[in-house]
Amino acid sequence: MMNYARLTTLNAIKGLTIEQLDYLPYRDSNSIGALLLHMAAVEFGFQVELFDKRKPNKHESEEWGAAYQLGDLGRNQIKGNPLEFYIEKLEKVRSRTLEEFKKRSDEWLYEEVLWGNNLSNNYFIWFHTFEDEINHRGQIRILRKMLPHS
């Protein structure tokens, strides 16, 4: 499911230019580039929380904060990057997730974990990670339709 979600994300962004990745079609919108970096940021955040069992450090918060929060911060800080930049970020983060999965058994998926204040498990939290990606992939498809015709 996680791989399928990523495949559809990559299909949705094929051939986008820097200008298209930065395009903001309406007030308060997020760019396609910012949404892509957000996907990597969410996954990175869960890696730190669930694999490393800690909070992000200062350096990590600075690196990922804008992508995680989106909004004004994302609009100001995330721009000017080519498609390859986003794809590399996505792939680099994902490769760690898959490595960590390999070290664990299927039973680990069903181990209970606190998610915020709610009791959850690893399966559901990793589902949520790509569920959020799918949500934003849907948004990227709309943003792509709204690009000015060149």
Next chain:
Amino acid sequence: MMNYARLTTLNAIKGLTIEQLDYLPYRDSNSIGALLLHMAAVEFGFQVELFDKRKPNKHESEEWGAAYQLGDLGRNQIKGNPLEFYIEKLEKVRSRTLEEFKKRSDEWLYEEVLWGNNLSNNYFIWFHTFEDEINHRGQIRILRKMLPHS
């Protein structure tokens, strides 16, 4: 996962008026209402295909065609309905899915099924059903942000 996806869909549409459900913010856009009916249509389509093992009949195709296809057909045919109309459609269709699930074992999820020309299984196809819902929920969140401020 399916229930969670639905919960987030319902949260995304709370309080929308007929006018807001029909709103088309840009050329070629789909309304929030059309996306909601599309979710029910996709699920209905898989019920017919996977539970009933047949193609939709003429009556069903007429009832669901616009919601399934979206685009011009959706824009022309799906409008003027209050939020309750869409929620009832979603719930009616979902209640059959859950009833059918109850009749089946977990092993059924892993039975191989053809999806188009690709070998798949029941688990993945039902994942895809709500994966499509999540995609459109993401779009609904954008469409909602684009509503004219009242």
